Amino acid sequence: MIASIFRKFLDYKFKEIDLFIQKPYLTQEKILRYLLESGRNTLIGQQFDFSSIKSKDDFRKNVPIFHYEDLRPYLDKIIVDKQQNILWNKPVQWFAMSSGTTEDKSKYIPVTKESLTQGHYRCGEQMLSIYARSNPDTKFFLGKTLVLGGSKQINNIGDGIFTGDISAILIKNLYFWAKLSRTPESISLMPDWETKLQALTDYAVKKDVRAFMGVPSWLLVLLKKIKAETGKELTDLWPNLEVFFHGGVSFTPFEEQYRKIIAKQSMNYWETYNASEGFFGVQLSKESKDMLLMLDSNIYYEFIPITEVDSANPQTLTLEEVETGENYAIVISTNGGLWRYMIGDTIEFTSTYPFLFKITGRTKNFINAFGEEIIIDNAERALAEACALTGAVISEYTAAPVYFGDNSAGAHEWLIEFEVEPDSMDSFARALDDGLKKVNSDYEAKRSYNLSLMAPQVYSLPKGSFYEWLKSINKAGGQNKIPRLSNNRDYVERLITFLKDNK
Structure with missing residues (x-):
């Protein structure tokens, strides 16, 4: 029924x-x-x-x-x-505290009852209908959905005005019937990230989890913890696991890790585009990750x-x-x-x-220090090709320009945390360089004869580096993301300093 x-x-x-x-x-x-x-x-x-x-x-x-x-x-x-x-x-x-990058200051995005009910929740329901249309035998709604939301508390700033990240606001105002199938609010809204991880682990291992919702980078941390603590395969813990509705960051760098940790051929990964400002897109079919613009x-x-x-x-x-x-x-x-x-x-x-x-x-997440105009899409495609050619698997990465020296041209510095190291770092760097040339003609032109842009400088960081860095600045969990590309060195210099100080 x-x-x-x-x-x-x-x-x-x-x-x-x-x-x-x-x-x-x-x-x-x-x-x-x-x-x-x-x-x-x-x-x-x-x-x-x-x-x-x-x-x-x-x-x-x-x-x-x-x-x-x-x-x-x-x-x-x-x-x-x-x-x-x-x-x-x-x-x-309500004001959603937008923390799309690791900048110190949050933006406060206004959220109204109308934008929740007619926007976020309406599109969430439509997302489920699109998924069900593409998967007519789905039964995810008969079990629990494990939701990894933001770790910020709901804060009252006076006269009935509240702040929190968008996932916390969505959870707090969710329809009662929708809450029944999800992670309990008492766990989802825990302010401390480490405490929440443990509570989610204790909760999830006892439930018939059939779906995930969250940001790929942070959910992966939780799934690795659950697997390590139980010593069991996730498919044994949750035999009815069916789909991961993901968004917030590109899934490309994480896809291979998910397919490895969830060894289930029929597992579905469904792209969404839900931000503090609104719910904008949902993957329309199993055949393509392209998203439908949500127009109503x-x-x-x-x-x-x-x-x-x-x-x-x-x-x-x-x-x-x-x-x-x-x-x-x-x-x-x-x-x-x-x-x-x-x-x-x-x-x-x-x-x-x-x-x-x-x-x-x-618009502010790119590298164009030398006229090369590298955007995220270029980087993701080139990195995927480099990984395929060298057997590497990437967990996290960030890149920034290296400026001209007295006797040298500029370059791009790539700080990468590998889940699986490439066969050869030099081969990986060459493959990355070649991949960028293929997808970006401006980059290819600037790389000609090393006149204005030298080959990329690629450095492997110890596992857990980005996570520890985010923890140190109180940005672990939820909606916080690693800025993939930066047109200046502010972020990478802070990260490098942190790593040197914590050797």
Whole structure:
């Protein structure tokens, strides 16, 4: 009976998906009208005269692109001055502490009841319906879902306003019926990472776990701990284990490790794109990792060609205007109170019917010190090729430029933590270099004759280095991520100093 009810619910949710796939432009036009109507009497709506906006072109003309620094004065009115009706016409009670990198300061992203129910939770239900449509024999909902959420506490900062990372906010506000199948809230919201790991281990080994949800890097830490403590294979502990819904970081560097630790041919790995600002994408089929852009979650999308990101007044494109094969920065307007907000991620559309895409990186997560324009997608593909050629398996990595010396050209320094070391570090470095040349013509040109860019410098770090570093700065667990590429040496120098001091 439970299975029958759940399948009917998922079939209903898939009809929602099919509707916006068939009518993407109309869906987005309706969302823009709803957002403007809801926001016209807010402080920001009056400031930019939302009432006069009649079209998407008016919207682009009247409202500037917002970065976090531009948004902060409005947030201070809510958080510090305790005002409402600033960014949205309903109370803003939650702020997601965004820690997408290991920077010391967190961003506070507004989260409303509407953005939770009509966005995050709606897309979560649609994610399950997409998965069930591709796996008609699924029975994951008959067991437990092990959720590894953020390790930050929910903090009350006065007058009913709370902060926490987005996973903690989602867990705290989740529908009661959804909580029944997940890791208990008392464990999920534990503030101490090490304590949580142990509690999750003790809980999980006694349950019929059939699905995982979380960030690949941190879940892997938990699974290794469970395997080490029990001395059992995970497939013996959880014979009905079926799927891992993952997001937050690229799965590519971790895929081989997961397939090794979960020795089950039928195990599914399902890509998602859920951030503090909204739920944007879900893998559409088993055949491809390309994600479907979620168009009916009351998020209005615009896109900036990557070549214009640093322009003073960049031209945005709407959904009708994007093309496949181009790199775009995402701009969103939401019922969480974000208006023409650049979230910092870049994507490339692989299809425009339906709208499928892949994440290519961050607007600030790249290396372009010498005109080479290396993005995350380039790095992931080149590293995967280098691993395939040398038998290596990567756990974590980061890279940064090495600047020109008196008698030398620049280079890229790669700090890599290997799960399995390559047959030869020199061979790995050459394969990485060759791989980057294949996927990036600018890099290939800069590498010509070693004139402006020397061969990459690759260093193997001891196992656990990144984890210990994150622990030392209180960034272990949850949504915290290693910045893969940096256009300066600030991060790698801090990491190198830490490793030297803790030999």
